[in-house]
Amino acid sequence: MARSTPQSAALGLRAVAVGPDWAIMAAPWRADLVGDPESGIIAGGVVTTLLDQTCGLAVSSKAHSEGRLTGLATLDLRIDYMRGAEPGKEIFARAHCYRLTRSIGFVRAAAYEHDEADPVATAQAAFALTAAPSGQARS
Amino acid sequence: MSEDHGVRLAALLERVPYMGFLGMRAELAGDEMTAILPFQPRLIGNTVLPALHGGVIGAFLEMTAVCQLWLHAPEKRLPRTIDVTIEYLRSGRPVTTYARADVRKVGRRIANVHVEAWQDARDKPVAALRGHFMLGDALDKADLEANR
Numbered sequence: 001m002a003r004s005t006p007q008s009a010a011l012g013l014r015a016v017a018v019g020p021d022w023a024i025m026a027a028p029w030r031a032d033l034v035g036d037p038e039s040g041i042i043a044g045g046v047v048t049t050l051l052d053q054t055c056g057l058a059v060s061s062k063a064h065s066e067g068r069l070t071g072l073a074t075l076d077l078r079i080d081y082m083r084g085a086e087p088g089k090e091i092f093a094r095a096h097c098y099r100l101t102r103s104i105g106f107v108r109a110a111a112y113e114h115d116e117a118d119p120v121a122t123a124q125a126a127f128a129l130t131a132a133p134s135g136q137a138r139s
Numbered sequence: 140m141s142e143d144h145g146v147r148l149a150a151l152l153e154r155v156p157y158m159g160f161l162g163m164r165a166e167l168a169g170d171e172m173t174a175i176l177p178f179q180p181r182l183i184g185n186t187v188l189p190a191l192h193g194g195v196i197g198a199f200l201e202m203t204a205v206c207q208l209w210l211h212a213p214e215k216r217l218p219r220t221i222d223v224t225i226e227y228l229r230s231g232r233p234v235t236t237y238a239r240a241d242v243r244k245v246g247r248r249i250a251n252v253h254v255e256a257w258q259d260a261r262d263k264p265v266a267a268l269r270g271h272f273m274l275g276d277a278l279d280k281a282d283l284e285a286n287r
């Protein structure tokens with residue numbers, strides 16, 4: 001269920017823990033992922049991909065726990081950036097799928113280095129459940 | 140925008156490691172920038188369809204906004220993202236993706252930008268982004284105050 005995709009492998013994303021309606025994943029700090037060469041802060045795009053992937057994993061986990069096998073497509077993803085991530089630190093994302101209807105999964109997530117209460121970014125997303133299993137945690 | 144801007148834009152794309160990771164390029168025609176994301180297998184997020192990773196598409200849209208804003212004031216620091224809303228309209232197929240940014244407002248500290256990405260046809264967008272960005276000027280001032 002938490003199978004890797006080519007992009008998540010290229011970024012070095014890893015699944016840390018998965019529950020019935022939540023998931024935690026991590027992204028490494030790497031020099032080639034920096035978005036602002038002056039500060040060494042990791043690119044927002046890495047955080048975007050981490051949050052998207054983690055949200056998708058939370059939705060597929062909830063669907064799976066209800067005995068449903070589905071594919072997923074992101075409908076929309078909103079991200080608020082509270083601050084730059086600390087250079088050199090691994091970033092975690094925790095996503096909670098708080099509602100799953102027949103066709104849509106609703107998710108909230110936060111990205112942080114140490115403490116979820118002090119987030120780098122927060123996210124709100126909606127995913128469409130597609131009929132055929134996509135074979136991936138997300139599309 | 141001049142040829143000089145084109146050279147500086149190419150230099151920016153080389154200077155920002157993550158833009159290199161994506162393999163992103165950009166072309167200028169007058170003041171209109173088209174960002175280009177050539178397909179690479181490692182950008183795939185769904186091997187069954189196959190489709191580009193939604194995060195990659197979102198990141199490409201965000202970087203397009205950052206580049207377009209930076210062109211307005213290339214001597215300043217890169218703008219920093221405050222928030223983005225990404226709408227996914229079609230699955231991103233494993234081909235070249237293009238994007239253009241529309242700077243809706245540039246204030247003293249904050250800019251609002253809309254970006255749209257497409258593949259084969261401009262009128263069939265694969266995704267759109269709306270976002271707010273803190274401008275380089277404001278970042279410099281914030282740093283000055285923090286260091287006082």
